[in-house]
Amino acid sequence: xxxxxxxxxxxxxxxxxxxxxxxxxxxxxxxxxxxxxxxxxxxxxxxxxxxxxxxxxxxxxxxxxxxxxxxxxxxxxxxxxxxxxxxxxxxxxxxxxxxxxxxxxxxxxxxxxxxxxxxxxxxxxxxxxxxxxxxxxxxxxxxxxxxxxxxxxxxxxxxxxxxxxxxxxxxxxxxxxxxxxxxxxxxxxxxxxxxxx
Amino acid sequence: xxxxxxxxxxxxxxxxxxxxxxxxxxxxxxxxxxxxxxxxxxxxxxxxxxxxxxxxxxxxxxxxxxxxxxxxxxxxxxxxxxxxxxxxxxxxxxxxxxxxxxxxxxxxxxxxxxxxxxxxxxxxxxxxxxxxxxxxxxxxxxxxxxxxxxxxxxxxxxxxxxxxxxxxxxxxxxxxxxxxxxxxxxxxxxxxxxxxxxxxxxxxxxxxxxxxxxxxxxxxxxxxxxxxxxxxxxxxxxxxxxxxxxxxxxxxxxxxxxxxxxxxxxxxxxxxxxxxxxxxxxxxxxxxxxxxxxxxxxxxxxxxxxxxxxxxxxxxxxxxxxxxxxxxxxxxxxxxxxxxxxxxxxxxxxxxxxxxxxxxxxxxxxxx
Ligand code: FES
Numbered sequence: 001x002x003x004x005x006x007x008x009x010x011x012x013x014x015x016x017x018x019x020x021x022x023x024x025x026x027x028x029x030x031x032x033x034x035x036x037x038x039x040x041x042x043x044x045x046x047x048x049x050x051x052x053x054x055x056x057x058x059x060x061x062x063x064x065x066x067x068x069x070x071x072x073x074x075x076x077x078x079x080x081x082x083x084x085x086x087x088x089x090x091x092x093x094x095x096x097x098x099x100x101x102x103x104x105x106x107x108x109x110x111x112x113x114x115x116x117x118x119x120x121x122x123x124x125x126x127x128x129x130x131x132x133x134x135x136x137x138x139x140x141x142x143x144x145x146x147x148x149x150x151x152x153x154x155x156x157x158x159x160x161x162x163x164x165x166x167x168x169x170x171x172x173x174x175x176x177x178x179x180x181x182x183x184x185x186x187x188x189x190x191x192x193x194x195x196x197x
Numbered sequence: 198x199x200x201x202x203x204x205x206x207x208x209x210x211x212x213x214x215x216x217x218x219x220x221x222x223x224x225x226x227x228x229x230x231x232x233x234x235x236x237x238x239x240x241x242x243x244x245x246x247x248x249x250x251x252x253x254x255x256x257x258x259x260x261x262x263x264x265x266x267x268x269x270x271x272x273x274x275x276x277x278x279x280x281x282x283x284x285x286x287x288x289x290x291x292x293x294x295x296x297x298x299x300x301x302x303x304x305x306x307x308x309x310x311x312x313x314x315x316x317x318x319x320x321x322x323x324x325x326x327x328x329x330x331x332x333x334x335x336x337x338x339x340x341x342x343x344x345x346x347x348x349x350x351x352x353x354x355x356x357x358x359x360x361x362x363x364x365x366x367x368x369x370x371x372x373x374x375x376x377x378x379x380x381x382x383x384x385x386x387x388x389x390x391x392x393x394x395x396x397x398x399x400x401x402x403x404x405x406x407x408x409x410x411x412x413x414x415x416x417x418x419x420x421x422x423x424x425x426x427x428x429x430x431x432x433x434x435x436x437x438x439x440x441x442x443x444x445x446x447x448x449x450x451x452x453x454x455x456x457x458x459x460x461x462x463x464x465x466x467x468x469x470x471x472x473x474x475x476x477x478x479x480x481x482x483x484x485x486x487x488x489x490x491x492x493x494x495x496x497x498x499x500x501x502x503x504x505x506x507x508x509x510x511x512x513x514x515x516x517x518x519x520x521x522x523x524x525x526x527x528x529x530x531x532x533x534x535x536x537x538x539x540x541x542x543x544x545x546x547x548x549x550x551x552x553x554x555x556x557x558x559x560x561x562x563x564x565x
Contacts (some may be wrong), residue, residue, distance in 0.1 A: 070202055075206075085212035093221055093226060104286070
């Protein structure tokens with residue numbers, strides 16, 4: 001049974017209260033490594049949002065029309081990964097052709113997204129939580145925007161920290177992790193406002 | 198039944214995805230016919246777009262240098278692009294200097310051909326060909342250096358002493374892709390049907406391991422070339438040459454070429470550095486050349502001659518060079534010629550400049 005939540009609520013919940021990065025801690029590696037640079041963060045955020053939404057939609061169709069009818073749900077991991085990899089490939093070709101400048105900006109990040117656990121996580125969530133197609137779309141798009149928001153916030157903070165007197169031992173990943181911890185705590189402030197499950 | 202259905206469904210699904218990818222590829226990556234204009238229209242090539250510049254040119258038998266086979270990891274395939282091909286890719290930037298970027302130099306293997314393009318390449322590259330050669334002879338000149346002689350058959354090669362060739366290494370053992378590596382030519386330019394290379398075994402090296410363990414006399418191999426700008430200048434200044442190990446190759450070619458063509462009125466000092474006696478080679482040949490050619494001086498030096506019977510120079514090659522430049526060769530107009538590892542080249546560069554040889558008069562062939 002699909003949960004009875006309005007897609008709009010799901011959308012906002014996935015951006016704020018259940019932010020995929022700051023509440024679920026998914027997609028951390030690229031979040032930490034790319035956030036040093038604003039432009040790349042922006043590009044990656046955009047790419048993650050697009051890939052998340054598209055793959056979640058495709059995976060929803062695959063779950064409901066292939067895996068469940070044939071009783072093959074146990075194969076979902078491998079199927080999801082294959083779908084994500086193929087989608088990223090196709091998207092890469094399309095962007096390369098349609099907007100070389102965007103391709104330039106995303107170029108090396110696009111293939112990286114294939115192995116981003118946030119993408120796989122969202123596909124698994126929509127299966128576990130049994131969302132409808134519309135719910136899936138709103139949830140996945142929101143999750144992407146949430147990831148984008150979080151990485152932009154972090155890179156903005158990192159820019160400030162760059163000029164701050166950080167103790168030598170904490171420079172780099174150390175202070176970044178602490179910052180992420182604070183950000184996660186700040187996002188806890190949203191919890192209870194909307195419920196996502 | 199399930200054990201049939203599960204793989205079947207997975208295969209169908211992946212099959213469909215693969216089909217979608219290749220259809221998209223066919224439609225999206227179809228850039229139609231494009232024109233590559235080379236050296237202000239001197240040569241024009243029409244070709245289907247979509248591939249990178251390096252492979253497209255080589256399919257038309259124009260070979261840019263490449264030591265990594267187009268993987269963007271050697272930085273050898275530089276060429277000047279005079280039309281707009283977009284901004285620099287992150288994969289290109291590490292291999293280009295600021296000056297090169299100002300000049301619009303790009304890495305050929307990283308440029309995808311999507312529309313008409315115009316490029317500038319040295320004219321000498323038109324001379325570059327792919328040769329199908331047969332290994333005529335392999336000689337161990339030291340415990341880790343092989344002298345390999347390739348026979349080019351009916352084909353002729355024209356090169357300047359000091360240039361290099363690219364040897365194509367076929368897939369072998371665990372190496373799945375063909376790769377290429379550059380080696381200086383050690384034979385004389387007058388021998389137009391042979392190419393000789395000196396190849397030192399680098400432990401774990403893909404190409405050198407292949408040459409040392411798999412390559413046999415009679416084998417067929419592909420060679421591309423000649424490339425490079427390392428050559429003796431047409432001046433009369435004293436040449437100070439320094440090499441180590443297989444860095445012998447370009448000098449062997451240069452020296453014999455000069456001797457053969459009576460370019461013998463300039464002073465030449467050739468310092469050859471090795472660790473122990475077993476790392477030295479061609480001693481007799483070079484001693485013989487020295488006897489016939491009064492202006493040529495060969496100075497082999499051992500850095501670790503301990504316990505060996507050795508009458509020549511000992512010490513680091515940089516120290517020996519420094520001593521000679523301060524005492525014996527301390528006058529006149531000099532040029533430096535270096536071939537060897539980047540470390541050795543930098544060290545010798547410092548010694549030479551400290552002894553008054555101008556940086557712009559030092560030429561080198563660096564091992565990448
Ligand atoms: S061929 Fe090696 S970098 Fe282009």
